[in-house]
Amino acid sequence: MTKLNELTITAARDALRAKDFTAVELSDACIKATNDAKALNAIVRLDEDRARLDAKNADALLAKGDAPNLCGIPLAIKDIYCVKGQQTQAASHILDGFIPPYESTVTSKLWEQGAVMMGTANMDEFAMGSSNETSCYGAAINPWKNDDRDLTPGGSSGGSAAAVAAHLALGATATDTGGSIRQPAAFTGTVGIKPTYGRCSRYGIIAFASSLDQAGPINKSVQDAAIMLEAMCGHDAKDSTSSPRAVPNFEADLGASLKGKKIGIPREYRVDGMPAEIDAIWEKGADMLRDLGAEIVDISLPMTKHALAAYYVIAPAEASSNLARYDGVRFGKRAELGAGDGINEMYSKTRAAGFGAEVKRRIMIGTYVLSAGFYDAYYTRAQKIRTQIKADFENVYAQGVDAILTPTTPSPAFGIGDMKDADPVMMYLNDVFTVTVNMAGLPGISIPAGLSSNGLPLGLQLIGQPFEETSLLSIAHGLESQIQFNSKLNQWWT
Amino acid sequence: MAIDENTVKRVANLARISIEDTDVAPLARELSGVLGMIDQLAEVDVEGVEPMTSVTPMNSPLRKDVINDGEKQDDVLSNAPLSREGFFAVPKVVE
Numbered sequence: 115m116t117k118l119n120e121l122t123i124t125a126a127r128d129a130l131r132a133k134d135f136t137a138v139e140l141s142d143a144c145i146k147a148t149n150d151a152k153a154l155n156a157i158v159r160l161d162e163d164r165a166r167l168d169a170k171n172a173d174a175l176l177a178k179g180d181a182p183n184l185c186g187i188p189l190a191i192k193d194i195y196c197v198k199g200q201q202t203q204a205a206s207h208i209l210d211g212f213i214p215p216y217e218s219t220v221t222s223k224l225w226e227q228g229a230v231m232m233g234t235a236n237m238d239e240f241a242m243g244s245s246n247e248t249s250c251y252g253a254a255i256n257p258w259k260n261d262d263r264d265l266t267p268g269g270s271s272g273g274s275a276a277a278v279a280a281h282l283a284l285g286a287t288a289t290d291t292g293g294s295i296r297q298p299a300a301f302t303g304t305v306g307i308k309p310t311y312g313r314c315s316r317y318g319i320i321a322f323a324s325s326l327d328q329a330g331p332i333n334k335s336v337q338d339a340a341i342m343l344e345a346m347c348g349h350d351a352k353d354s355t356s357s358p359r360a361v362p363n364f365e366a367d368l369g370a371s372l373k374g375k376k377i378g379i380p381r382e383y384r385v386d387g388m389p390a391e392i393d394a395i396w397e398k399g400a401d402m403l404r405d406l407g408a409e410i411v412d413i414s415l416p417m418t419k420h421a422l423a424a425y426y427v428i429a430p431a432e433a434s435s436n437l438a439r440y441d442g443v444r445f446g447k448r449a450e451l452g453a454g455d456g457i458n459e460m461y462s463k464t465r466a467a468g469f470g471a472e473v474k475r476r477i478m479i480g481t482y483v484l485s486a487g488f489y490d491a492y493y494t495r496a497q498k499i500r501t502q503i504k505a506d507f508e509n510v511y512a513q514g515v516d517a518i519l520t521p522t523t524p525s526p527a528f529g530i531g532d533m534k535d536a537d538p539v540m541m542y543l544n545d546v547f548t549v550t551v552n553m554a555g556l557p558g559i560s561i562p563a564g565l566s567s568n569g570l571p572l573g574l575q576l577i578g579q580p581f582e583e584t585s586l587l588s589i590a591h592g593l594e595s596q597i598q599f600n601s602k603l604n605q606w607w608t
Numbered sequence: 609m610a611i612d613e614n615t616v617k618r619v620a621n622l623a624r625i626s627i628e629d630t631d632v633a634p635l636a637r638e639l640s641g642v643l644g645m646i647d648q649l650a651e652v653d654v655e656g657v658e659p660m661t662s663v664t665p666m667n668s669p670l671r672k673d674v675i676n677d678g679e680k681q682d683d684v685l686s687n688a689p690l691s692r693e694g695f696f697a698v699p700k701v702v703e
Binding site for chain 1 (some may be wrong): 611612615616619620621622623624625626627635637639641642643644645646648649650652654655657658659660661663664666668669676680683684686687688689690696698699700701
């Protein structure tokens, strides 16, 4: 029999309702798995009392019947979502000891459904990174490996992805500013979806780049993603960019025929130096969609080659102003001051001691591109290019394309430390296929597509029309059922 | 555009991040690398294009101008590194 912690949300939901086991038994299985998986460093804090209490309350709700979808489901929460009374610090020393006195809107929706808090997931500091190595807790480790080297689970939501792949929780919350849900999902053989900008409230999520940040889940299947994403979405007056559109039933079209769907293949995503196996898996995905009745069309998104550069103006610019709040006054850790130090020394020393190297680098880039004399050349120009990137997608969708198929990443997971001496730009190239989606505010999903020649997961990305998550999930579900990704992990860490 | 060491010091000061002298040269190199990647944007024809202000078409929502939150002094101060008599406490600002 499958161990309880290895179930999908879909299977556990039905079994909990049928009283096959209790939420307490399910959460105990996840607690044990988490305690046995310290080597992965995926869950950095687990409050067992809180988890058991949540599970007991869920059992009471289940006993009454008609419990919500996520009632009794153990979820890991990325360290960027404020959870009232639980230490939250976006993997940064500058927020050491921060205990939020309020709850993020997304997590409050999960708890309202009766979900169980199964610990805090590791991440890159302030979600800035593609390998989880910038975390103040140290790197999370990918449960997948093909020799004795430790591999990265990707980032920034590396802890969330590793926790789901290793069955420490049934699902996890994550956030995506340039690929931080989809890239780790691709590296760990999991499903990651970033919804349309505005679908999930950003209230109570520690900000990185506000015009790009979106919440979303990492899951074991497309149906699980539909269930969990639906619970996370919805209008919130506390986030002025939150969309007032009603949230439809994201499970509605799972299993529907893909006959007549038009899937675009963007020629600009065939980048120089891309490994042949990535190209091959992309082509196989297109063939499978064709077998399902979809029409495959070549499309052009000409601004793609400038997206990464524009992103690395806009995201650091927004980060530099968002992170100005960490000044040692209202929260977090203040640096030790010397005799005679005034307020400016307090700011500078606190920020020097509290931020890691990558965060400092991005704040400085942002400060530079926004500084007097450079603003128009960099920031205004990047925002114009962002308009053009979005227009590329609008043109394609106006031609009747329902979704776009691309690889999620240009490579499988790499080794911890591999990029240590590389130029920072080399790390940024991980986001080359994912940033355009954030720049255009579109929904995007990564699903496992198979294994690389060296036995590591690879992902395919589907990009949908704005607010058409139901259709996007339906197409992803069709592709998932053709791919039949069922490669099992060797549980080396227990 | 390459970033020189004086620019690194100026930007670090603007960002209120103190840096060691030994960090200046490596930072100049790393930031120049990123700027080198960004500089390709100069080639793009943006004539007549409006800069994006909102990625999804929506108006800024308005709400009634009434007090809807407050009386949370203890919550607000609960994470302060230093507070005194209901205020955040900081080093001397004005001589």
